[in-house]
Amino acid sequence: MFKNPWAQNPWFESVAEAQRRAKKRLPASVYAALVAGSERGTTLDDNTAAFGELGFAPHVVGQPAQRDLATTVMGQHIGLPVVISPTGVQAVHPEGEVAVARAAAARGTIVGLSSFASKPVEEVTAANDKTFYQMYWTGTREQMVSRMDRARAAGAKGLIITTDWSFSMGRDWGSPEIPEKVNLKAAVRLAPEVALKPRWLASFARNLPDLTAPNLAPPGEKGPTFFGAYYEWMQTPPPTWEDIEWMVTAWGGPVMLKGVCRVDDAMRAVDAGVTAISVSNHGGNNLDGTPAPIRVLPAIANAVGDQVEIVLDGGIRRGSDVVKALALGARAVMIGRAYLWGLSANGQAGVENVLDILRGGIDSALMGLSVPSVQDLRPEHLVIPPGFTRELGLPATVRA
Numbered sequence: 001m002f003k004n005p006w007a008q009n010p011w012f013e014s015v016a017e018a019q020r021r022a023k024k025r026l027p028a029s030v031y032a033a034l035v036a037g038s039e040r041g042t043t044l045d046d047n048t049a050a051f052g053e054l055g056f057a058p059h060v061v062g063q064p065a066q067r068d069l070a071t072t073v074m075g076q077h078i079g080l081p082v083v084i085s086p087t088g089v090q091a092v093h094p095e096g097e098v099a100v101a102r103a104a105a106a107r108g109t110i111v112g113l114s115s116f117a118s119k120p121v122e123e124v125t126a127a128n129d130k131t132f133y134q135m136y137w138t139g140t141r142e143q144m145v146s147r148m149d150r151a152r153a154a155g156a157k158g159l160i161i162t163t164d165w166s167f168s169m170g171r172d173w174g175s176p177e178i179p180e181k182v183n184l185k186a187a188v189r190l191a192p193e194v195a196l197k198p199r200w201l202a203s204f205a206r207n208l209p210d211l212t213a214p215n216l217a218p219p220g221e222k223g224p225t226f227f228g229a230y231y232e233w234m235q236t237p238p239p240t241w242e243d244i245e246w247m248v249t250a251w252g253g254p255v256m257l258k259g260v261c262r263v264d265d266a267m268r269a270v271d272a273g274v275t276a277i278s279v280s281n282h283g284g285n286n287l288d289g290t291p292a293p294i295r296v297l298p299a300i301a302n303a304v305g306d307q308v309e310i311v312l313d314g315g316i317r318r319g320s321d322v323v324k325a326l327a328l329g330a331r332a333v334m335i336g337r338a339y340l341w342g343l344s345a346n347g348q349a350g351v352e353n354v355l356d357i358l359r360g361g362i363d364s365a366l367m368g369l370s371v372p373s374v375q376d377l378r379p380e381h382l383v384i385p386p387g388f389t390r391e392l393g394l395p396a397t398v399r400a
């Protein structure tokens with residue numbers, strides 16, 4: 001059989017290359033929905049740029065022959081300190097969250113599933129028994145209990161509560177048009193850009209992406225459309241700390257509060273009884289001007305690192321970024337766009353490819369630093385320029 005020597009090798013060597021392939025493959029508005037960000041994009045840019053400001057202090061002789069990358073997050077053993085962060089509606093690929101869950105399972109790590117996901121939680125837990133279910137504060141308490149019950153019954157091992165969202169709409173580079181449903185009307189409107197991406201369209205065969213949120217309905221019932229779900233969320237009064245305490249109790253298992261940037265909030269989260277916090281700014285999609293998570297991590301780790309598990313998400317694009325976050329006090333990181341680019345470029349194998357890139361990068365950074373285990377990373381392994389960190393919400397008692 002003739003083999004085209006110029007056909008693209010589906011393997012990619014960096015997350016940046018996965019992003020280039022995703023851009024080539026996806027219709028323009030689908031790609032733009034993943035780029036996301038808000039307003040000026042200051043936070044979006046700082047999330048990745050801040051990692052570039054940190055350097056390493058490598059050794060020349062005495063590197064460990066083997067390096068240990070394993071750790072635990074909320075009681076789940078993981079083979080590398082990288083967890084899949086929940087992202088809504090992965091209808092960029094026909095298998096969406098199920099492909100991501102399989103890839104995470106194949107590489108021995110946790111998958112975070114958004115309650116705004118396009119696949120039922122039961123299918124995701126069947127693909128990966130290390131599933132954390134993510135919820136926003138939306139609907140009535142009865143609805144929230146019923147959604148938690150469904151996720152728990154499906155086998156979810158932890159709950160992620162995300163509260164950092166302020167419904168910011170505008171982006172200087174423009175927001176994509178997302179159809180209410182991918183019906184004939186939408187298909188006709190989006191036809192020109194989709195027609196330019198025949199390979200993406202062909203991957204869905206006869207099943208066009210379904211823009212619904214199945215996990216917001218009782219099992220077996222049809223979920224609301226993505227916009228219906230968003231409307232319910234907008235209409236729900238935002239939670240208080242007492243509401244968070246209620247949710248922690250209602251779940252009755254390990255809980256992560258995602259989106260913490262301030263020391264005082266981190267301390268309040270500890271009081272609310274969470275197992276973990278994610279130092280995060282929602283990938284730069286929320287309040288623009290919030291500093292990169294890596295800048296606020298050291299002060300938070302210093303204040304509560306011995307009382308709660310700390311993970312970081314935002315801007316992770318390479319293994320060395322993971323190592324920097326661990327050296328500054330995180331026990332693991334979560335990734336968002338990195339795996340979405342992998343999923344868009346090559347489905348499950350693309351997500352595995354991204355996890356392998358991160359694993360390889362962590363391993364070489366550990367070797368270069370002469371650090372045998374991810375548990376042994378410390379700030380002294382980094383070059384931290386003056387003025388790098390931001391201490392937000394530092395109470396006087398901690399400052400002293």
Ligand SMILES: Cc1cc2nc3c(=O)[nH]c(=O)nc-3n(C[C@H](O)[C@H](O)[C@H](O)COP(=O)(O)O)c2cc1C
Nearest residue numbers: 034085086087088114162282283314315335336337
């Ligand atoms: C397209 C997109 C959708 C997202 N949807 C959710 C979501 O449903 N729930 C949530 O907690 N975070 C969501 N996030 C935020 C991610 O979980 C994560 O915090 C962020 O992507 C990390 O930054 P990174 O993309 O630079 O890795 C989303 C992010 C993106 C880019």
